[in-house]
Amino acid sequence: MGKRVTITDLARITGFSKTTISHVVNSTPGARIRPETRDMILKSAREHNYVPNFFARNIIRGRTHFLGFLTYSLEEACRTGELIGAEEACREASCYLMIFNAGGQDQKESDVIEDLVQRGIEGLYASSLRAPREAQDRLSQFDIDLALGQQVDRDFAADCVFDQTDRGYHQLCDALRQNGHWSVAFVAPDSGEQDPRRESARRIFREHDLTIQEFTVDSPQAMHALPWFSQRENTPTAIICSYTPLAMSLRASLAISGVRVPEDLSFALVDAVRGLGVETLQLTQLQWRSQECGRLAVQRLIKRLYGESETAPPYANEALEPYFHYGATLVQARERVSA
Secondary structure, eight states: OOOOOOHHHHHHHHOOOHHHHHHHHTTOTTOOOOHHHHHHHHHHHHHTTOOOOHHHHHHHHTOOOEEEEEESOHHHHHHSSHHHHHHHHHHHTTOEEEEEEOOSTTOOHHHHHHHHHHTTOSEEEESOOSSHHHHHHHHHTTTOEEEESSOOOTTOSSEEEEEOHHHHHHHHHHHHHHTTOOEEEEEEEOOSSOOHHHHHHHHHHHHTTOEEEEEEESSGGGGGGSHHHHOOTTOOSEEEEESHHHHHHHHHHHHHTTOOTTTTOEEEEESOOTTOOSSTTTSEEEEOOHHHHHHHHHHHHHHHHHOSOSSOOOOOEEEEOOEEEOOTTOOOOOOOOOO
């Protein structure tokens, strides 16, 4: 591998000063460069594979345009589109996103915060923080702005954009009760982490006087161990499944086992993945707006960091309405007869 060509090398090759070359390759606003000089420098830069030193340029400007993305589940951040939304907002603003996964074993949140501070980020978006005030206190010591994808007290000095989780589950529970459902199974992938949305589901199901049986599976094969495949006693009247690929596998397994949807068992999908058209017009589904949450929160963060206005707007505490589709897979509950 040859030596990287520097701006000094390019100055020697072209005969122009480093200042003139810097103005050309960095498109310096207001720089007066003759068109023929610009063309000559750019042609030479291409011929010698010259690439501007990104880090040196940002040190001179005093900005890195690096933002951090902190999550406790990288898989979930990708699956829900939250990471996509954050990355799109960064790309539109010519910023760069550094990903930090805090979901590792024996890893303290404070240690992760220290690590990202050392990476030179100027702002941080976190899906959720276990100790948001402590994290913000530490970040503020380095003038690092924070935005969150979770709800915090209204006096919290950060933009918070999050899903109306409770509202979504209330809508789903209302639909279940209106159809006479009393016993529901909740099937979710085994993530190894506590899921705040699952905790909301438990609380709201109790408020609606619904009995909920919870099951976690780590593979499609493990679904055959679920009780209603081997026995028909105490069978729930409806199944709620979290995560689209898991729902696809579960419905296929039910069909193979002779359990019909919705004739024998109503079925609903929570946290549907965009882009996977699995009976989207027929399937009862509850979908969070995680991608939009990530995008809006990071857009607000970028505006605070690089906006032209000297007076920052009030911090947002914005809850996004979930999407609930009442489909054909949720019907009036049939009376169960023990086998």
